[in-house]
Amino acid sequence: MGEFENLKKRTEELRAELDRHARLYYEDDAPEISDFQYDRLMRELMEIEEKHPELAAPDSPTQRIGGAPREGFVKVAHAEPMMSLENALNRDELAEFYTKLGEALSDESPEVLCEPKIDGLAVSLIYENGVFTRGSTRGDGQIGEDVTANLKTIRTMPLRLSVPVEGTLEVRGEVCIDKRGFAALNAAREENGEPLFANPRNAAAGSLRTLDPRETARRRLKIYLYQVIEPEKYGVKTQQRMLEWLKELGLPTQGGDRLCSSLEDIYAYLDEWETGRFEHPIDTDGVVVKLNDISLRPLLGVTAKAPKWAIAFKFPPEEKLTQIKNIEVTVGRTGVLTPTAVFDPIRLAGTTVRRAGLHNQDEIDKKDVRVGDFVWVRKAGEIIPEVVRVEYEKRPDGTEPFKLPEACPVCGSTAVRLPGEAAVKCTNSACPAQVKERIIYFASRSAMDITGLGEKLVGQLVEKKLLSNYADIYSLKEEQVAALDRMGDKSAQNLLAAIEKSKSRPLGAVINALGISNIGEKTAADLAERYNSLDVLAEKSREAVEELETVDGVGEIIAQSLHAWFTEPHNIALLDKLRAAGVRFEQEAKSAAAGPLPWNGLKFVLTGELSGMTRAQAGVLIKERGGKVAESVSKKTDFVVVGENPGSKYIKAQSLGVPVLDEAAFMAKLAAADSGDWPETAETAEN
Numbered sequence: 088m089g090e091f092e093n094l095k096k097r098t099e100e101l102r103a104e105l106d107r108h109a110r111l112y113y114e115d116d117a118p119e120i121s122d123f124q125y126d127r128l129m130r131e132l133m134e135i136e137e138k139h140p141e142l143a144a145p146d147s148p149t150q151r152i153g154g155a156p157r158e159g160f161v162k163v164a165h166a167e168p169m170m171s172l173e174n175a176l177n178r179d180e181l182a183e184f185y186t187k188l189g190e191a192l193s194d195e196s197p198e199v200l201c202e203p204k205i206d207g208l209a210v211s212l213i214y215e216n217g218v219f220t221r222g223s224t225r226g227d228g229q230i231g232e233d234v235t236a237n238l239k240t241i242r243t244m245p246l247r248l249s250v251p252v253e254g255t256l257e258v259r260g261e262v263c264i265d266k267r268g269f270a271a272l273n274a275a276r277e278e279n280g281e282p283l284f285a286n287p288r289n290a291a292a293g294s295l296r297t298l299d300p301r302e303t304a305r306r307r308l309k310i311y312l313y314q315v316i317e318p319e320k321y322g323v324k325t326q327q328r329m330l331e332w333l334k335e336l337g338l339p340t341q342g343g344d345r346l347c348s349s350l351e352d353i354y355a356y357l358d359e360w361e362t363g364r365f366e367h368p369i370d371t372d373g374v375v376v377k378l379n380d381i382s383l384r385p386l387l388g389v390t391a392k393a394p395k396w397a398i399a400f401k402f403p404p405e406e407k408l409t410q411i412k413n414i415e416v417t418v419g420r421t422g423v424l425t426p427t428a429v430f431d432p433i434r435l436a437g438t439t440v441r442r443a444g445l446h447n448q449d450e451i452d453k454k455d456v457r458v459g460d461f462v463w464v465r466k467a468g469e470i471i472p473e474v475v476r477v478e479y480e481k482r483p484d485g486t487e488p489f490k491l492p493e494a495c496p497v498c499g500s501t502a503v504r505l506p507g508e509a510a511v512k513c514t515n516s517a518c519p520a521q522v523k524e525r526i527i528y529f530a531s532r533s534a535m536d537i538t539g540l541g542e543k544l545v546g547q548l549v550e551k552k553l554l555s556n557y558a559d560i561y562s563l564k565e566e567q568v569a570a571l572d573r574m575g576d577k578s579a580q581n582l583l584a585a586i587e588k589s590k591s592r593p594l595g596a597v598i599n600a601l602g603i604s605n606i607g608e609k610t611a612a613d614l615a616e617r618y619n620s621l622d623v624l625a626e627k628s629r630e631a632v633e634e635l636e637t638v639d640g641v642g643e644i645i646a647q648s649l650h651a652w653f654t655e656p657h658n659i660a661l662l663d664k665l666r667a668a669g670v671r672f673e674q675e676a677k678s679a680a681a682g683p684l685p686w687n688g689l690k691f692v693l694t695g696e697l698s699g700m701t702r703a704q705a706g707v708l709i710k711e712r713g714g715k716v717a718e719s720v721s722k723k724t725d726f727v728v729v730g731e732n733p734g735s736k737y738i739k740a741q742s743l744g745v746p747v748l749d750e751a752a753f754m755a756k757l758a759a760a761d762s763g764d765w766p767e768t769a770e771t772a773e774n
């Protein structure tokens with residue numbers, strides 16, 4: 088055998104091995120080799136393919152690694168519109184659907200297939216002669232976004248069908264993240280100080296619609312197919328057969344479906360899923376009921392958005408009754424007293440829940456929640472526990488309305504509620520609880536990023552009086568730290584090294600670390616960029632409050648907060664200490680960009696949840712292109728970028744006739760700006 092033949096054989100071996108190990112890892116949860124060994128095999132294959140492009144193949148496992156990030160998504164028109172489904176919010180609405188189905192078909196008990204409804208993101212996949220060539224999101228139903236590179240990173244999605252299908256085959260289904268992957272992803276984000284995904288759907292959407300496929304590859308997404316376009320071409324006559332055929336092609340289907348031919352059957356299926364879903368590895372938010380016989384579907388027709396031969400039954404969020412044993416009050420960094428209900432443990436959406444935040448006095452008054460009350464608890468987005476309402480009929484005798492204390496539960500100082508604010512605050516800025524929380528915030532990742540200085544250690548240091556404010560961190564001695572519980576010489580050394588390193592954090596991070604009310608990571612970065620000096624910022628805050636308001640995102644409240652903070656003598660002393668310790672107070676001004684930027688002079692407002700990025704990240708993308716980001720919509724606003732669940736800004740934009748961009752349009756605009764498709768002004772931009 089020649090050298091080339093040998094290589095070809097090795098390539099095939101490697102591909103088969105890599106595919107097998109991917110299956111063991113992702114599908115069977117039973118890996119036989121370590122990640123390291125897997126990476127080594129992958130690298131070997133990549134090297135061969137790089138040297139011998141003639142051996143490369145579109146379905147090679149190397150295609151799953153994810154290419155370089157791109158500038159924006161390319162638009163894809165769907166050959167057949169990607170429709171959505173009508174919802175049935177209760178069993179009566181479902182019964183109505185089933186009756187109508189029967190009437191239209193003159194059949195009292197039409198056969199329907201019930202399938203679990205996956206809480207994910209709809210996608211379309213195209214296979215040409217059995218090879219995956221393109222995948223796209225639903226978008227607006229007519230036009231979606233090309234997410235081929237990101238989809239290829241999903242390990243369970245075949246790049247080649249196990250049975251070759253001639254010509255173009257389009258299949259559709261749902262991309263989602265399993266519950267374990269979701270929990271792991273949010274845990275990592277919490278650790279990194281990044282915003283958490285509210286639910287698995289958002290996590291899947293955010294992961295699939297990122298411009299960096301390498302990021303998608305890290306997220307362990309799953310895909311399940313449930314639809315074949317033009318099934319008659321393949322002799323597929325029923326929904327049940329469709330699912331079987333998808334499986335025969337090697338495409339993952341989620342299973343759990345059942346044929347039903349009466350309302351009773353359907354209800355029995357719902358009963359099972361209503362509880363069974365919590366044991367299911369993937370988040371499901373309902374059941375889809377579809378007319379099984381495909382040839383009869385045209386008799387029912389479609390509405391503008393959804394076919395009438397199917398319906399989605401949505402599960403109501405699970406609620407449980409429990410008794411409140413106590414309402415705990417804790418004190419945060421800014422002195423805010425936060426009430427939390429502590430109750431008898433209950434199982435909710437798969438986990439045990441013992442506590443739920445009650446937010447503030449107004450919320451407590453509105454629901455009239457008292458210690459001893461029986462309350463209904465549910466999880467918002469299946470994640471965050473909340474008290475929905477009190478079961479007043481079960482209220483025991485002798486309960487009293489709950490009032491937040493007038494004295495701080497930690498230091499005993501007066502706690503007050505300032506006019507116009509919802510929060511009750513401890514007035515003593517030296518309160519140990521506040522001191523501790525401020526130090527924890529100072530050391531956190533988005534601030535000074537001091538690894539190792541977490542909650543427990545700060546607690547000990549404050550208790551032992553080694554720290555009474557965050558500037559004291561820079562006077563800690565190695566032997567003091569080494570003498571603490573569960574600290575050795577090595578960890579003490581590491582901590583001191585991390586403290587030293589923090590002195591050169593970026594100026595924005597230092598401003599954020601100060602813990603000034605109403606100032607978070609983003610505003611701190613904007614202030615740093617504007618003034619390039621902490622001393623200049625301090626000076627402006629004391630003397631020129633109005634000027635501050637010309638900084639992005641700074642309004643009257645923030646300007647007042649800055650003024651109050653920088654004129655307070657304790658804080659001035661803190662600044663002196665930080666300066667003396669050598670913490671960064673200055674940064675070099677960014678030189679003005681070379682040449683004009685595509686969005687110079689354009690004003691954007693962001694509202695709602697974007698799936699591919701946070702609003703702060705979108706703001707950075709806008710500013711990098713010369714645009715401005717404002718907090719409120721006015722006639723001067725050029726574009727309002729609208730994510731999911733937008734706020735009143737969306738309504739205001741519509742009433743003022745300000746052009747609105749959804750996330751897809753925003754991404755397209757970014758791509759256009761970067762590809763040189765500008766200059767563009769608000770007048771020339773499409774609405």
Ligand code: IVH
Pocket residue numbers: 170171172202203204205206207208209261313314375394397399
């Ligand atoms: S069938 C033309 N089946 O839920 C109808 N959809 O709320 C195509 N979904 O748009 C949809 N699981 O994104 C279908 N087993 C399932 C599903 C499912 C989840 C999604 C899909 C759909 C949405 C409707």
